[in-house]
Amino acid sequence: MVRRLVLGCGSVGGTLVEKLADKSGSVIVVTDRKGLADDFRADGIAATAGDPKDPTNYPEYADVVVVAADSADENREIATVAREHFPDASLVVSLGNDPSEAARAAIERVADELIDPTRTVADRIYDAAGTAHSERLARLMRVLRGLDGPLAIVMHDNPDPDAIASGLALQSIAERANVEADICYFGDISHQENRALVNLLDINLRVLDEAPPPGRYAGYALVDHSRPGVNDRLPTETTIDIVVDHHPPRAPVEATYVDLRSGAGATSTLLTEYLERLGIVPDRQVATALLFGIRVDTDDFTREVSTADFEAAAYLFPQVDTDLLERVETPSMTSDTMMTLARSISNRDVRGEILTSNVGDIRERDALAQAADHLLGMDGIDVTIVYGVMDGTVYVSGRAQGGRVDLGEMFRDALGPIGSAGGHADMAGAQIPLGILADVGDDSRESLATIVTEIVAGRIYETLEHPPSTPRLDVDVTFEYPLDE
Numbered sequence: 001m002v003r004r005l006v007l008g009c010g011s012v013g014g015t016l017v018e019k020l021a022d023k024s025g026s027v028i029v030v031t032d033r034k035g036l037a038d039d040f041r042a043d044g045i046a047a048t049a050g051d052p053k054d055p056t057n058y059p060e061y062a063d064v065v066v067v068a069a070d071s072a073d074e075n076r077e078i079a080t081v082a083r084e085h086f087p088d089a090s091l092v093v094s095l096g097n098d099p100s101e102a103a104r105a106a107i108e109r110v111a112d113e114l115i116d117p118t119r120t121v122a123d124r125i126y127d128a129a130g131t132a133h134s135e136r137l138a139r140l141m142r143v144l145r146g147l148d149g150p151l152a153i154v155m156h157d158n159p160d161p162d163a164i165a166s167g168l169a170l171q172s173i174a175e176r177a178n179v180e181a182d183i184c185y186f187g188d189i190s191h192q193e194n195r196a197l198v199n200l201l202d203i204n205l206r207v208l209d210e211a212p213p214p215g216r217y218a219g220y221a222l223v224d225h226s227r228p229g230v231n232d233r234l235p236t237e238t239t240i241d242i243v244v245d246h247h248p249p250r251a252p253v254e255a256t257y258v259d260l261r262s263g264a265g266a267t268s269t270l271l272t273e274y275l276e277r278l279g280i281v282p283d284r285q286v287a288t289a290l291l292f293g294i295r296v297d298t299d300d301f302t303r304e305v306s307t308a309d310f311e312a313a314a315y316l317f318p319q320v321d322t323d324l325l326e327r328v329e330t331p332s333m334t335s336d337t338m339m340t341l342a343r344s345i346s347n348r349d350v351r352g353e354i355l356t357s358n359v360g361d362i363r364e365r366d367a368l369a370q371a372a373d374h375l376l377g378m379d380g381i382d383v384t385i386v387y388g389v390m391d392g393t394v395y396v397s398g399r400a401q402g403g404r405v406d407l408g409e410m411f412r413d414a415l416g417p418i419g420s421a422g423g424h425a426d427m428a429g430a431q432i433p434l435g436i437l438a439d440v441g442d443d444s445r446e447s448l449a450t451i452v453t454e455i456v457a458g459r460i461y462e463t464l465e466h467p468p469s470t471p472r473l474d475v476d477v478t479f480e481y482p483l484d485e
Contacts, residue, residue, distance in 0.1 A: 028047070223271075231408070
């Protein structure tokens, strides 16, 4: 347990002590302000009213000593005594107000860490008012405040944790701008982890069967994808107000506000940055969802991860419900899913770095995605495509790694002409109606399986002879129409 001692309590002392009291470990305060010491004790914080330069007021041990009076000369005197009394403790000293060069030099000689409050405030003001981050934030808030009605935050079809968490975070930001927002999606949330995330965190989402009627929403935002009608079922001509995504687009993106940054491993990372810049402390639901979104999209910080992803995770972690996160990450697997996974392994067709597998009849579409996820862990495999038949439709799920193939575009090229297909560079899906072939009897199921394999695998391998490459975004893109002159 970390034992912290705060000596002197200036203008920031009250807030500092309250924050330290919320952390694990103990806090003891020594201040010459009797009224403040009484207030601390009333809040359950150990406090002594006395001279912070007098070692007789100190506890026997301290791991961290913080010196935080307002006067630089007083802090110098306190720090000198504290260093002599606690030679092995970490000594953090505030420089105080208007320090002389002599006081600064004396404090630097004894302190392990020196805090200059004047410089800290100036840096924070500059960071809030004079950087690309602040300009980006101001533009987003300007667009939100310009809406005359509710906002539809549209995730891509069959949303994953990154999209769900990003929608939650943008909803919180819209609330700051006094804008009501619905988090919407088309399709299904079928993957067991994704369902567990929504159910355990009690996330309120609106499923859309068709595009909302005109006038239902004053604005539209896309998270974790960037074009209407591509990976969602909005009409392609829908006017988009906000786009936040970390996937490089294959075509121009048109929206009033656009934030495209492929350097981040997850869109959740970008939305976490917005929350931090706005001073919005995410609640348990939002923080847990965002951390899960980052972990899933970066494969637990092992795939296309950036410094920003780690910084976002560190910011979120104090608010995360770790017990609930563990339950989300380890949902139970049904027997049907286990059977599908077993068939995907036994029926696999491997050609170089590409693995396809026809698992036949299925009862759960989600099992295909889970099988594709598991098979991607096989040595030497960069693309997995698993497909099966249910209710007269062939469902296809794919996963990719390494960036050589844009899986979403490949699915659209190979399977779009005979069904519906789409997705991202590393995750895609398709549906192909069987038509009259769906009516074959049990004695013809083997022949049907062969036909399905020839159609799906044949078209996929043919397209992969000249695969669409993953698009690259050489620079981050953030703008607002009309651009400021």
